[in-house]
Amino acid sequence: MQLSDQNTYSIQNIDPHHFTEKFGSPLYVYDGATIRRKVQELQHAFPGINMKIKYACKANTNLSILRLMREIGVELDVVSPGELEMGLIAGYSASQITFTPSGVPFEEVREAVDAGAIVNVDSIPLLEWFGQTYGNTKPCLIRIKPNVAAGGNAKIMTAHADSKFGISVLLLDQILEVVKKYDIKIIGLHQHTGSDIKDAEPFLKVADILFETAKHFPDLEIVDLGGGFKVSYLPGDQITDMDLLGRKISERFKKFCSEYGRELQLWFEPGKFLVSESGYLLVNATVVKEDPARNFVHVNSGLNHLIRPMMYGSYHHILNVSNPAGEPKTYNVVGYICETDTFATDRTLPEVKAGDLLAFLNAGAYGFTMSSNYNARQRPAEILVDQAEAKLIRRRETLEDLLKTQTDL
Numbered sequence: 001m002q003l004s005d006q007n008t009y010s011i012q013n014i015d016p017h018h019f020t021e022k023f024g025s026p027l028y029v030y031d032g033a034t035i036r037r038k039v040q041e042l043q044h045a046f047p048g049i050n051m052k053i054k055y056a057c058k059a060n061t062n063l064s065i066l067r068l069m070r071e072i073g074v075e076l077d078v079v080s081p082g083e084l085e086m087g088l089i090a091g092y093s094a095s096q097i098t099f100t101p102s103g104v105p106f107e108e109v110r111e112a113v114d115a116g117a118i119v120n121v122d123s124i125p126l127l128e129w130f131g132q133t134y135g136n137t138k139p140c141l142i143r144i145k146p147n148v149a150a151g152g153n154a155k156i157m158t159a160h161a162d163s164k165f166g167i168s169v170l171l172l173d174q175i176l177e178v179v180k181k182y183d184i185k186i187i188g189l190h191q192h193t194g195s196d197i198k199d200a201e202p203f204l205k206v207a208d209i210l211f212e213t214a215k216h217f218p219d220l221e222i223v224d225l226g227g228g229f230k231v232s233y234l235p236g237d238q239i240t241d242m243d244l245l246g247r248k249i250s251e252r253f254k255k256f257c258s259e260y261g262r263e264l265q266l267w268f269e270p271g272k273f274l275v276s277e278s279g280y281l282l283v284n285a286t287v288v289k290e291d292p293a294r295n296f297v298h299v300n301s302g303l304n305h306l307i308r309p310m311m312y313g314s315y316h317h318i319l320n321v322s323n324p325a326g327e328p329k330t331y332n333v334v335g336y337i338c339e340t341d342t343f344a345t346d347r348t349l350p351e352v353k354a355g356d357l358l359a360f361l362n363a364g365a366y367g368f369t370m371s372s373n374y375n376a377r378q379r380p381a382e383i384l385v386d387q388a389e390a391k392l393i394r395r396r397e398t399l400e401d402l403l404k405t406q407t408d409l
């Protein structure tokens with residue numbers, strides 16, 4: 001969001017108040033130009049490498065976002081049959097979609113394979129089943145757990161020894177035994193370290209582990225290093241230096257390929273990096289309470305719309321779009337849900353009055369997709385601003401939407 005010299009905010013030169021006047025509040029707003037810019041940033045960071053981006057669409061599955069990704073050459077990583085179906089509806093061919101399950105019923109894997117997607121096998125029992133079911137007739141990747149701890153908080157670290165995800169690299173002998181027993185066609189190795197990782201070092205460490213492991217698999221086409229690049233939640237936050245990381249990984253990848261004897265594809269699966277910054281959750285202040293202990297700003301939203309602050313203690317920057325030049329005051333910004341749904345504690349904002357429009361930044365990833373109907377609240381509408389035009393890409397939910405799956409006894 002840009003702040004002009006006249007102290008007004010805009011997204012692609014449009015005053016955000018226009019969005020809520022037209023589409024209602026609360027409202028998710030995505031800036032298409034930001035998504036395009038982030039994709040380009042990543043595409044340019046790995047010169048001379050056969051690199052593919054597989055957008056981890058759990059971050060944001062709106063079909064219009066998926067279509068935009070497809071148009072700009074980004075493929076897809078999905079974690080459920082639902083996401084797979086959405087990818088197909090958005091126009092992806094199944095071969096552009098990777099299914100990265102985590103302990104799902106094997107029937108879901110069968111559905112994905114039948115549809116033509118490529119599966120990331122995440123356990124020894126699934127590998128056994130895959131071998132028994134398909135022998136060497138269907139290709140797959142194996143999700144390795146490299147036993148490296150990195151990520152913005154403990155809940156989003158997915159590759160340490162105690163994490164549920166993937167097959168421990170310490171079980172390599174067992175993996176090789178099962179692969180040999182069924183002659184399974186392993187075309188790639190995959191790992192995903194976690195989310196919100198700033199430094200190059202953990203990425204390089206897991207890359208080295210995966211490259212070393214890859215030497216045991218002679219028919220690889222792909223090495224998939226997952227996602228997890230850090231974005232800027234706090235103003236001035238250091239983020240992953242993509243150019244530096246790109247250069248360092250590319251160097252090691254080229255060396256690995258020459259040792260391996262063949263040029264492989266290098267895949268990444270970012271979610272946050274591609275869409276977080278593009279998104280805003282616009283809300284209105286409902287009540288401003290000047291309590292003896294502290295000032296509270298209540299908003300017409302809560303953990304039902306943006307759960308990251310409550311689930312991970314995550315920081316989301318907040319702007320007072322209606323009063324950017326107001327006197328600074330300190331508030332707890334809280335939701336309307338009957339839980340302690342605190343968006344921000346002791347946050348200094350330009351003075352907030354009831355009715356003011358506030359914007360939560362970095363709401364493009366894991367915002368709407370992690371939302372719920374708790375307290376029988378409806379989810380917001382979503383709009384995409386692209387080429388300076390705002391389009392409704394999901395209508396606001398109604399009470400009928402909530403009621404329609406219930407049956408009368």
Ligand SMILES: Cc1ncc(COP(=O)(O)O)c(C=O)c1O
Nearest residue numbers: 056192195227228269270271272
């Ligand atoms: C397997 C896998 N790939 C990619 C991602 C995307 O992570 P991020 O949004 O941090 O890039 C995730 C989410 O944590 C994941 O579990």
Ligand SMILES: N[C@@H](CCCC[NH3+])C(=O)O
Nearest residue numbers: 156158195308312365366
């Ligand atoms: N949902 C997490 C990131 C992905 C975790 C799942 N592997 C977040 O909002 O930061």
